[in-house]
Amino acid sequence: MNPVSGELRQASPPHAQPVSRLLAAGPEAEYARHADTFGHLDPDAAAPGLLNLLEASGLTGRGGAAFATWRKAVATSQSAQKRLVPVRPVVIANGAEGEPLSFKDRTLLAHAPHLVLDGLLAVARAVAAAQVYLYAPAASIPGAQRALAEHPGGRRIQVVASPDTFISGEASAVVNNIATGSAIPLDKRRRLSDTGLKGRPTLVLNVETLAHVALIARFGADWFRAAGTPQDPGTRLVSVSGRGPGRDVVLEVPGGALLTDVLQSAGMDPATLSAVLVGGYHGRWVRPAAHVLAPNGPVGQVVRPGAGVIHALADGQCGLQATAGIVTYLAGQSARQCGPCMFGLPAMAGVLNRIAAGEQDPRLPGDLDRLANLVTGRGACHHPDGTVQLIGSALEVFSGDVRSHLAGRCSAVGIWAP
Amino acid sequence: MTATLHIDWTRCDGRGLCAELLSGVLVRDDWGYPVARGRQGPERTDVPVRPDDLEAAREAVSLCPRLALSLRDAASGDSQRRR
Numbered sequence A: 001m002n003p004v005s006g007e008l009r010q011a012s013p014p015h016a017q018p019v020s021r022l023l024a025a026g027p028e029a030e031y032a033r034h035a036d037t038f039g040h041l042d043p044d045a046a047a048p049g050l051l052n053l054l055e056a057s058g059l060t061g062r063g064g065a066a067f068a069t070w071r072k073a074v075a076t077s078q079s080a081q082k083r084l085v086p087v088r089p090v091v092i093a094n095g096a097e098g099e100p101l102s103f104k105d106r107t108l109l110a111h112a113p114h115l116v117l118d119g120l121l122a123v124a125r126a127v128a129a130a131q132v133y134l135y136a137p138a139a140s141i142p143g144a145q146r147a148l149a150e151h152p153g154g155r156r157i158q159v160v161a162s163p164d165t166f167i168s169g170e171a172s173a174v175v176n177n178i179a180t181g182s183a184i185p186l187d188k189r190r191r192l193s194d195t196g197l198k199g200r201p202t203l204v205l206n207v208e209t210l211a212h213v214a215l216i217a218r219f220g221a222d223w224f225r226a227a228g229t230p231q232d233p234g235t236r237l238v239s240v241s242g243r244g245p246g247r248d249v250v251l252e253v254p255g256g257a258l259l260t261d262v263l264q265s266a267g268m269d270p271a272t273l274s275a276v277l278v279g280g281y282h283g284r285w286v287r288p289a290a291h292v293l294a295p296n297g298p299v300g301q302v303v304r305p306g307a308g309v310i311h312a313l314a315d316g317q318c319g320l321q322a323t324a325g326i327v328t329y330l331a332g333q334s335a336r337q338c339g340p341c342m343f344g345l346p347a348m349a350g351v352l353n354r355i356a357a358g359e360q361d362p363r364l365p366g367d368l369d370r371l372a373n374l375v376t377g378r379g380a381c382h383h384p385d386g387t388v389q390l391i392g393s394a395l396e397v398f399s400g401d402v403r404s405h406l407a408g409r410c411s412a413v414g415i416w417a418p
Numbered sequence B: 001m002t003a004t005l006h007i008d009w010t011r012c013d014g015r016g017l018c019a020e021l022l023s024g025v026l027v028r029d030d031w032g033y034p035v036a037r038g039r040q041g042p043e044r045t046d047v048p049v050r051p052d053d054l055e056a057a058r059e060a061v062s063l064c065p066r067l068a069l070s071l072r073d074a075a076s077g078d079s080q081r082r083r
């Protein structure tokens, strides 16, 4: 695993095979160093077999949903051809990273922008796209512009800034923002692969996913599968944080890595951690046991990496208070267009804050359960369901704390007034 | 094939007319928004409608003041919407 913080660190981690694929060209790789390291990729030459190659590689999206990349691409290109009057699709590289604990995409854009651009142009060529976009936070745009100016295909790509909101990277919010300047999700009655940006079939792929595409196009599916497991091939970037500032690190880890190995590679001792948030604010709290980080598999053994966020609960921090803070934030990040999300999330945050603050009302956990059950499945995007998943995992992992709080104690904070 | 009633949450304002017209299928939540009876997950946004309820579902689609409802015949994928 290759840790990257502000600067690239080359220290070999104790319990894991070092992997360095995406960041192999080193820090802030300009086009010459990129081409020296990986070779030049001609999109026209790469495009013909690319979707088959992606299928053989088993690459899944690295933006959170872990959907098979080739399926998304094929759906987009088929729906473009199915029309009475064929329309050429749109391809969007999604670098929006609204998740406060995620920084791997901006790290990738800063250090390996040309891999992202190579992947974007190759996919765009493979689906015969008419328009190609790079959607990224304002802070990443100057670097992206420099890379575009250097890259042989850079002129084809239009850059659009993403706002720093939690929901700005949701695929339909990306399309909506490019079309109207408003980064809020759209109703899902129609699929983006059928009608997305200006009615065109639209393919939105995470920037890390595209960087993997660029490598698969060069080195093949077997090469990609040489890391990871058959169920979770290749590598992924993870943003590891926790235990005070200055320790945040981006690692490239093989598919199916053990959570404990990843934590150790990031310089943490899993034995000293009480809980770890995996998958970000829409993810789950787990005890730092030997969970496998993979998109699929039995709950209890496998924990889904989502967009690759791993955050350790700091020493002496109350998990319930941490979760209440996150849910309060998430409630504030509702796009406030779907009733159950607009009302349900603040209601859940309210109950959770009362539990976290030590209010001794035994009905509170039941209220939270009922609200969670009420909001699930009822929004234009995954925001309510993601929030409910986080709360559910907190009530499970911190169940002892819930009992203590209801009895007037907190193991982290101490004893409240009786 | 069962038809599904799609609820566009970005449009619905929760006044609850649909729950009156389709009381066998929808109830109202704490804030007035429709909840599909006995359904979980995605079936709360794309709600299966039995043939007996189809007529009332069509009526709800055409009377929803916010044009938030659409009916999709799962067999053909066609959707009916008042727009």
Ligand code: SF4
Pocket: A167, A184, A185, A186, A333, A334, A335, A336, A337, A338, A339, A341, A342, A378, A379, A380, A381, A382, A383, A384, B009
């Ligand atoms: S579910 Fe919430 S966050 Fe998602 S679109 Fe609706 S209001 Fe916005």
Ligand code: SF4
Pocket: B007, B011, B012, B013, B014, B015, B016, B017, B018, B019, B032, B033, B034, B063, B064, B065, B066, B067, B068, B069
């Ligand atoms: S009738 Fe329409 S706007 Fe009113 S609650 Fe039902 S879906 Fe929402």
